[in-house]
Amino acid sequence: MPLARRWRKCQNSSTSQAFFRAHLEGFDTPNQIARLTGPDDRPAVAAPDDADHGRKQILRRQLPAELRRALVQRAAQVTVADETLPETSGAQGAGAATLANMIHAAWGLLVARWSGREMAVFGVTRSGRYLLEGCGRTVGCLINTVPLHLHLSGSTTVDGLLAALRRDAVALRPHEQASLADMRRWCGLPGSVPLFDTMVMFERDSLNMRMRSLGVEEDSPWQDRRVELREEGAMPLTLAVYGDAQPLVMLEYDPEVLLASQVERMLDHLCQLLQSLATAPADMALRDLGMLPEAEATQLLQQGRPEPAAGADAGAGDGGSPAVYGNPAGGDGDADAGCPGAADGPRGRGVEPCRFAGPRRPSGGGPAGAGGCGW
Structure with a gap:
């Protein structure tokens, strides 16, 4: 029986409907990435680029082999039992988390933090090779892009996140050929609402490395050849990761939507999140997972350091510049009382007590650590 006929015979739209209604529960709008703009920052109108042969621009990074090994080893520590899969999935054999799950976790955290939400929905490319037995050797393109919904509360x-990702990845297999139009209809969403604005494509290896592996002999011409895949996605932001020995990370963006400097920062944050995930303890809360590279964190701390007030105690600022002022214990005392230059203090500048005023820094004592001014 032809593959298409076998697939249609095995499809169960009611099961897929139940799965995606549960998977997308709580979704209303896609994550909107905040665009960083200033007086002199305007998104450029893009022209075709000779290097990438398209309107979109691409930033590339190659991750160290040591990081890949660390991510794979960390993922293998998280296993998911078959009985924890949703009843609507019809899938079996979850096993341990994978490198792809680590990539999805990092991207989900990045998208959630940049959009200021505790959830992330982004598209993931599925191979379509789990549809039916024997699909793995089918010639042709079977891929589809489906939404992956991550719940990312700080606690x-x-x-917990990696286990949920592994469960969802396996549970999606019987439903990965469902259309986005059907998903919106099943979830009661209007057709004008996109399910995601970013997407992730993960491949076990790059086309270049796969082709080079054909030349096992020393004099094989494949060893001296370079093969590149040229394509352009439809999303404003698309992440492609190829799991070579030194993984290749490619972040494609629309320069009419996002600034190059902003996408560069996002790529820095993604790489730092991968570093943090590789060494994170099992019980670490997501809110404690570092995203800022050391240089950016240092810059933010320097920007948060206040200018010393005239006549202020020289030792008052030692130990850092905390983010809030007022009584940390929640008392009713005057927040400006006892602060150097109280007349020109934060309250005089329109900042209410216990409001965020800048990057928090650790304090080893002094007025901030003792509940004093803390500005």
Whole structure:
């Protein structure tokens, strides 16, 4: 029987409907990435680029082999039992988390933090090779892009997130050929609402490395050849990761929507999140997972350091510049009382007590650590 006929015979739209209604529960709008703009920052109108042969621009990074090994080893510590899969999935054999799950976790955290939400929905490319027995050797393109919904409350642990991702990845297999139009209809969403604005494509290896592996002999011409895949996605932001020995990370973006400097920062944050995930304890809360590279964190702390007030105690600022002022214990005392230059203090500048005023820094004592001014 032809593959298409076998697939149609095995499809169960009611099961897929139940799965996606549960998977997308709580979704209303996609994550909107905040665009960083200033007086002199305007998104450029893009022209075709000779290097990438398209209107979109691409930033590339190659991750160290040591990081890949660390991510794979960390993922293997998280296992998911078959009985924890949703009843609507019809899937079996979850096993341990994978490198792809680590990539999805990092991207989900990045998208959620940049959009200021505790959830992330982004598209993931599925191979379509789990549809039916024997699909793995089928010639042709079977891929589809489906939404992956991550719940990322600050109290969720790293292992909790990775286990959920692994369960969802396996549970999606019987439903990965469902159309986005059907998903919106099943979930009662209007056709004008996109399910995601970013997407992730993960491949076990790059086309270049796969072709080079054909030349096992020393004099094989494949060893001296370079093969590149040229394509352009439809999303404003698309992440492609190829799991070579030194993984290749490619972040494609629309320069009419996002600034190059902003996408560069996002790529820095993604790489730092991968570093943090590789060494994160199982019970670490997601809110404690570092995203800022050391240089950016140092810059933010320097920007948060206040200018010393005239006549202020020289030792008052030692130990850092905390983010809030007022009584940390929640008392009713005057927040400006006892502060150097109280007339020109934060309250005089329109900042209410216990409001965020800048990057928090650790304090080893002094007025901030003792509940004093803390500005």
